[in-house]
Each structure stands twice: as structure tokens, then as C-alpha cells.
Amino acid sequence: MNPIRSSALAAAVAVALGATSLPALAADAATEAQLRKMVELQAQQIAQQQQQIAAMNARLSALEQGAPAPADAATGTQAQVAAAVADTRQDDDLAILKAQVAQMAVKGTGGNGNVSWRKGGPEFKSADGSFTFHPRGRALMDFSTTRGSGYDDRNVTGTDFSSVRLGAEGTMGALGYKVEADFAGNGVTLKEVYASYDTRIGGLPTEFYLGNKLKDRSIEGATGGTTTPFMTRNAVASVGGMDSGFFGLGLTTKVYGDNWHASLAVTGDDAGNDSDANDTIAYLTRVHWNPIKRASGFMHVGGWYWYENLGRDVTSINKTSPVALGWNGEVRISASSISDPTNDHAWGAELGGVWRSGWAFAETTVRTINSSTEASRDQKASSYSAGWLLTGEKPGFSDRSGVWGTTKVLNPVTDGGWGAFELAARYDDYDYTDTARGGEGDAWTVGVNWYLTNWSRLMFNVVHWSTDNKVGSYRGPDSGNTVGLRAQVVF
Incomplete structure (x- = not known):
């Protein structure tokens, strides 16, 4: 797995584990499908950030070398991110489980809020x-x-x-x-x-x-x-x-x-x-x-x-x-x-x-x-x-x-x-x-x-x-x- 794909995967898992930073994960009714959708959404946001970084690098190269930036840089990055998400579907399920565990720790509940020990x-x-x-x-x-x-x-x-x-x-x-x-x-x-x-x-x-x-x-x-x-x-x-x-x-x-x-x-x-x-x-x-x-x-x-x-x-x-x-x-x-x-x-x-x-x-x-x-x-x-x-x-x-x-x-x-x-x-x-x-x-x-x-x-x-x-x-x-x-x- 190349560095960009590894970065995308790590970011996706980190987002899933960071349940307290996502308003949707604070809701008791969060489902696995919703969590998966959030991971994909975060992957898209990562792709957009990679596009911006790539565009900035291209402009910087153009200023320094007088050459245009590669037209397919952003597209390639997005494809790599999508491939990383697709290739790690099983890891994504693990991330969802960890996110639910994090939610249990924050709210004192488990099983989507089904068990409370308060x-x-x-x-x-x-x-x-x-x-x-x-x-x-x-x-x-x-x-x-x-x-x-x-x-x-x-x-x-x-x-x-x-x-x-x-x-x-x-x-x-x-x-x-x-x-x-x-x-x-x-x-x-x-x-x-x-x-x-x-x-x-x-x-x-x-x-x-x-x-x-x-x-x-x-x-x-x-x-x-x-x-x-x-x-x-x-x-x-x-x-x-x-x-x-x-x-x-x-x-x-x-x-x-x-x-x-x-x-x-x-x-x-x-x-x-x-x-x-x-x-x-x-x-x-x-x-x-x-x-x-x-x-x-x-x-x-x-x-x-x-x-x-x-x-x-x-x-x-x-x-x-x-x-x-x-x-x-x-x-x-x-x-x-x-x-x-x-x-x-x-x-x-x-x-x-x-x-x-x-x-x-x-x-x-x-x-x-x-x-x-x-x-x-x-x-x-x-x-x-x-x-x-x-x-x-x-x-x-x-x-x-x-x-x-x-x-x-x-x-x-x-x-x-x-x-x-x-x-x-x-x-x-x-x-x-x-x-x-x-x-x-x-x-x-x-x-x-x-x-x-x-x-x-x-x-x-x-x-x-x-x-x-x-x-x-x-x-x-x-x-x-x-x-x-x-x-x-x-x-």
C-alpha cells in the first residue's frame, strides 16, 4: 500500500475512533451504515485537502520552474483515496466497532445505548x-x-x-x-x-x-x-x-x-x-x-x-x-x-x-x-x-x-x-x-x-x-x- 493510501486509511480510522468530535456519533441512534457513510465522507474531505495541497504544490512549482502543474494530480490523489477506502472495507468495520466502544465510554452506555451502568x-x-x-x-x-x-x-x-x-x-x-x-x-x-x-x-x-x-x-x-x-x-x-x-x-x-x-x-x-x-x-x-x-x-x-x-x-x-x-x-x-x-x-x-x-x-x-x-x-x-x-x-x-x-x-x-x-x-x-x-x-x-x-x-x-x-x-x-x-x- 503506497504512502498516500496509508495516509488516507489512517485518517479514516482516526476519524472513526474520534467519535467525540463528530456530532452524529454523539446521537444514540447512530447506526453502522451511518458510521460507514461518515468514514467515506471524511475520506472525501481528505481527498479535497489532498487536491488543494496538490494544486498549491503545482502552482509553487510553476512559480519556481516556470512549468505548468500536472493536470491529473488531483484526480490521481482522489482515485488513490477511493482505492484505499475500498481495499480496507474490513478495517473500516473494525473502525466502526472502535467508534462505538468510544461512544460507550463517553456516554456510559453500550450496544447503541442499549445498556447503562449509571x-x-x-x-x-x-x-x-x-x-x-x-x-x-x-x-x-x-x-x-x-x-x-x-x-x-x-x-x-x-x-x-x-x-x-x-x-x-x-x-x-x-x-x-x-x-x-x-x-x-x-x-x-x-x-x-x-x-x-x-x-x-x-x-x-x-x-x-x-x-x-x-x-x-x-x-x-x-x-x-x-x-x-x-x-x-x-x-x-x-x-x-x-x-x-x-x-x-x-x-x-x-x-x-x-x-x-x-x-x-x-x-x-x-x-x-x-x-x-x-x-x-x-x-x-x-x-x-x-x-x-x-x-x-x-x-x-x-x-x-x-x-x-x-x-x-x-x-x-x-x-x-x-x-x-x-x-x-x-x-x-x-x-x-x-x-x-x-x-x-x-x-x-x-x-x-x-x-x-x-x-x-x-x-x-x-x-x-x-x-x-x-x-x-x-x-x-x-x-x-x-x-x-x-x-x-x-x-x-x-x-x-x-x-x-x-x-x-x-x-x-x-x-x-x-x-x-x-x-x-x-x-x-x-x-x-x-x-x-x-x-x-x-x-x-x-x-x-x-x-x-x-x-x-x-x-x-x-x-x-x-x-x-x-x-x-x-x-x-x-x-x-x-x-x-x-x-x-x-x-
Whole structure:
């Protein structure tokens, strides 16, 4: 192969490999035929440049020697370039493959954009983007130790998988689905299992969910356990919870505006409930609004309400809230049993915001339980929390749905960075004293979060708690300290 042909071939391959310099190669819909056409186009451009060089050389020769330039110089060059492209058709296919690999590296996708690894696991997507499939999973491994209690049985140390889930989610055009099962505690429990439909009503994005879904109730009550800034949800999420649980099998609708969202749900018991009695039917609504929304941050105002018509199988309600990071079940605040409940309801209020790398939120709730044999009882809780990302990331709080989401790490450890570091603090207050033998307590929590990547983090929590129970094995004032560590991977 002569030097001109070699130069043309090298230039054609270089153009194919330089995918980031071609606007067409940045498009997800680039096909092999289009890539081949681009290579040929670049070959033609090379030929034109060779023609110009040849013409300039001819004119220079004419000036220096007084002789005309050869008339077929440009034509010969173009023929040689065309021959080089034709002779290297197989090499051209290799160049196309390399260009596609380069495109994968730039966009984090492969197979013409059909596979993405940006969520920590593979997400498969059809060529037109209408169909997706994403295997899901999580593993939350905890260590906890408690010291300082006046009761030796409360001073325990141990390890646990607080959550181990496997599942999948995907879309089929406007339709979607999600299936998750939790294997923690050596048992299998269905969590979110639903079908969804995305549409627009009155020009506003609207989502419908049919199945078992996490209820939209309070900030941390509506947040998945892998994105809350602390190892356990706050007091409002615990005390303001329904008797039917965090999940409910039924219909949920969410509508989104530019700076607000609203939800409405009607659910029964969660998946796996017994079939020997009527379900507890729950009605739930939540609204949030961002009166201030800027590039540097936003203000969050929210509220929610729910009502439950309790099933006949609910013969009593005996609320106990864990305050020592969940694993230590001995450190709880007892509300005392309320017999023969007929219905219950609760309301909650939310206030807070995000500014640059900082965040702060306050929540409160009151739950009222009505009984056929005794007076109505109120259970109350308040939570106040704040945090700061030391490495400059934006907090992972969603101004669209008003819940905690993924923190986007600027320099993940997989790219040679330090990850993201966050300091956080929280105060929780529990008040069950409206019942004659109801207890009360509080907890101060300080936490350090190290986000290695968008889907993995290490957590360190220190909790100073106090309880004053009127019933149970640990009556009277008591206090202690609990230290917890968590390693989690989510995809």
C-alpha cells in the first residue's frame, strides 16, 4: 500500500475512533451504515485537502520552474483515496466497532445505548428507548453496640442485615413495573410490587400505581431506607405510621407541577396479609410546595393526612418505637396498649429546605386512635435534622417529590476520587403520655456518611437516648448511648 493510501486509511480510522468530535456519533441512534457513510465522507474531505495541497504544490512549482502543474494530480490523489477506502472495507468495520466502544465510554452506555451502568447495575434499553429492564438489589449490613443503660439487658452488641433485597423494574412505553422481595431476618417479604402508568392530566405529569407501594407519608416515611441521611427513620415516620404499615396494596396517584406535587392513595393491608378478616382500608393524601426555588437551593413546605378504618382482626394497638438504631429491640418507648380500636387518623407538617451543600428539615405529627371501649388517645412526635456535604455535593433531596433520593457524588472512589462526606445531626421527641401508662423519650443522633459512589456508602451514627416507660421490663427513667455502623450497596 503506497504512502498516500496509508495516509488516507489512517485518517479514516482516526476519524472513526474520534467519535467525540463528530456530532452524529454523539446521537444514540447512530447506526453502522451511518458510521460507514461518515468514514467515506471524511475520506472525501481528505481527498479535497489532498487536491488543494496538490494544486498549491503545482502552482509553487510553476512559480519556481516556470512549468505548468500536472493536470491529473488531483484526480490521481482522489482515485488513490477511493482505492484505499475500498481495499480496507474490513478495517473500516473494525473502525466502526472502535467508534462505538468510544461512544460507550463517553456516554456510559453500550450496544447503541442499549445498556447503562449509571445506576450501579445494568439497565437494558431497546433501540427506541420504549422498553427498559433494570435488575435491582440492595444489601445493608449493620453493626450496633449499646452502653450506659441502667438495665444490663439493654446493653447489647451485635451485627445484622437490616435489609437484603432482590428485584427488578422496567418500562414498556408509558407502562412500568417494579418487583422487590426482602430476605432479611431469614424470611421473604414482598415490598414494592406494582404496575404503573405515566400520563398527563391537564398538561401536568401524572403517575398511577396499582399494587403494593411505599406510602407517601411524611418526608422520611415516604423515603426508601437506602437514602435517608441516618441509619433509621425519624420519630415522625415511626409515631405517625399507620397500623397497616409503611406499604399498602391499592391505588396511588401522584401529580407534579413546576414547584409542587400532590398524591392520593386508597390501600388495604400490604402484600402477604392474612385472608381470614377484612383488610384495614386506608385513605392517604400528601402535598408539598416549594415557595422558593433557585439554582442554589429551595424551600420545602408540606403536609399530609391519613385515615384508617381498622379491620376486625385489629383488637388492640400497642405502639413501641425503637430509639437505638432499630437493631436493639430492647431500647423502645412504649405507648401502652389501646384495646378495641375502631379507626385512627393522623396529620403531619413539614418545613425545611436545601441551600447549596446544606439542608435542614423539621417535621411534626399527631396520631389519634379511637376505640369502642375507651376514650380517644393522641400520640405525638417531632423531629429536627440538619446536615452539610463537606465535599461540595448537592443534598440528594428531591424538590420534585419531597423525599430523599440519591446523592450525586462529584468524585467517586471508582474514578480515583475521595467520594463525598456528609455531617448530619438530628433530634427526635416521642410523646405517648396522653395514655395513662404511655411513655415518653427522646434521642440525639450525630452521623457521618461517606458516599463512595452514587450507589454505595458507609454510615456512622452515635445516638444518645433517654426513655421513661410506665409498662414493660424497663420502667422509669433510663438513658444510654448506641453506636452504629452500616455498609450498604444498592443497585
